[in-house]
Amino acid sequence: MPKIFPTTTGLIAAGLTLLSCAGCTSEPAASPVPDGTLVDVVTIHRAGGRTSSFDGVLRPRRDIALGFKTGGRVLALTVQVGDHVRAGQVLARLTRTEAIADAGQARAELAAATAEAIRAGDAARRASGLDGIGALSAADVHDRALTASAAAAKRDAARAAFERSRVTLADAVLVAPxxxxxxxxxxxxxxxxxxxGVVVRLAAGSPEIEVRLPERARLAGGTMADASFWSAPDMIAEARLRLVGPAADGTLRLRTARFTVLGDVSAIPFNSSATLTLRLPDPKATIRVPLTALGAQGSQPHVWTLSSGANGGGNGGGNRVHRQPVHLVDLRGDDAIVSGLPDGQRIVASGGDTLSEGQHVVVAGSVAGGN
Known part of the structure; x- marks a missing residue:
């Protein structure tokens, strides 16, 4: 029996039949298409910028000198240096013997003046109208009215003296404001x-470091600094600029600045020496980026930076790119040295030639970056 060899046409037809049958049983899963251009990113980091150090003194925000409103002999001081006190706490007392006696005398004089005012007022009311019927002369009625007015005035004066004695008695007690x-x-x-006269001095408010700055120093509000202390060399605390004096002194041209200490420095006594190291941003600081991240529009080099929208960043949505011009300083192998980028900025590592301003992208991966 002769052998039958399949032709090439038959083999192709058989293969198509098998593929069509496979399609009847299952369909290949479609690869998900990301909603946005896939890009690799790099997070750039550099040093914190320039630093400047100044010597200063740890002081309280408010230094309150407390004294009695009236003079006298101190009976007792109920606090010691270093004590923590609360608002309204009694700090000292004056001897109140004389004040108590004065208050008693004022109370008695007020009672007498009040009784006299009542008697004179009653007499004036009884005399009113008697001159019309001839029982009293008009002069007598007028005199009784004047006597009542004078008695009322003495009563008011005695009441004021009594209130003053009570205040004086209260002023013999010194309390923390x-x-x-x-x-x-x-x-x-x-x-x-x-x-x-000063009896007790109270330090209130957050501790601060007072330094003297040269007039050429221009510090923005909230400038951060690191504070170290001569009496505790192992302690470092953060400090934030609160204010800079509006005027410099006439001799050295120095202005006073106050930095609020953010850490706990309760173990450091006030008036201790401190060193403040300012963290000053340096706009000319350079940073290393991948050479593939650089693009050019005309003669101006740029990179694409990422900003996260409401949907967040990472590998999710919400990332949009923006063109950021930079200054090219040098080329080093596969990297470029540029300036004009902030620390911690995320940039597109490669593929920026196809991007446009504000375009939505999806982060495909992260590349470690640095100096």
Missing amino acids: EDGVVTERAAESGTVVDAG
């Missing part, structure tokens, strides 16, 4: 003090 730390006892028990 707010929370703070006692930094000085300027008087002791038995000392005679004048009205307004």
Whole structure:
């Protein structure tokens, strides 16, 4: 029997039949198409910029000198230097013997004046109209009215004197106006003090470092710094600029600046020496980026930076690219040295030639970057 060899046409037909049958049983899964251009990104980092150091002094935000409103002899001081006090806490008392006696006398004089005013007022009311019927002369009625007015005035004066004696009695007690730390006892028990004389000094508010800056220094509000202390060399605390004096002194042309200490420095006594190292941004600082991240529009080099929208960043949606001009400093192998980029910025590592301003992209991966 002769052998039959399949032709090439038959083999092709058989293969197509098999493919069509396979399609009847299952369909190949379609690869997901990302909603946006896939890009690789790099996060760039560099050093924190220039630094400048200044010597300063740790001070309280408010230094409050407290004294009695009236003079007298100090009976007792109830606090010691270093004590933490609360608002309204009694700090010291004056001897109140004389004040108590004055208050008692004022109370008695007020009672007498009040009784006299009542008696004179009643007499004036009884005399009113009697001159019309001839029982009293008009002069007598007028005199009784004047006496009542004078008695009422003496009563009001006695009441004011009594209130003043009560205030004087209250002023013999010195209380803390707010929370703070006692930094000085300027008087002791038995000392005679004048009205307004300093008895206790209170440090209140957050601790601050006071430094003197040259007039050429231009610091933005909120400038950060690192604070170290001579008495505790192992302690480093963050500090933030609160204010810079509006005027420099006339001799050295230095302005006073106050930095609020953010860390806990309660173990450091006030008036301790400190060194403040300012963190100053350097717009000319260079940074290393992949050479493939550079593009050019005309003669101006640029990179594509990423900003995250409401949907977040990472490998999800919400990333859009923006053209950021940079200054090309040098080329080093596969990297470029540029300036004009902030620390921590995410940029497109490659494939930027096909991008346009504001285009949505999907992050396909991250590449470690650095200096």
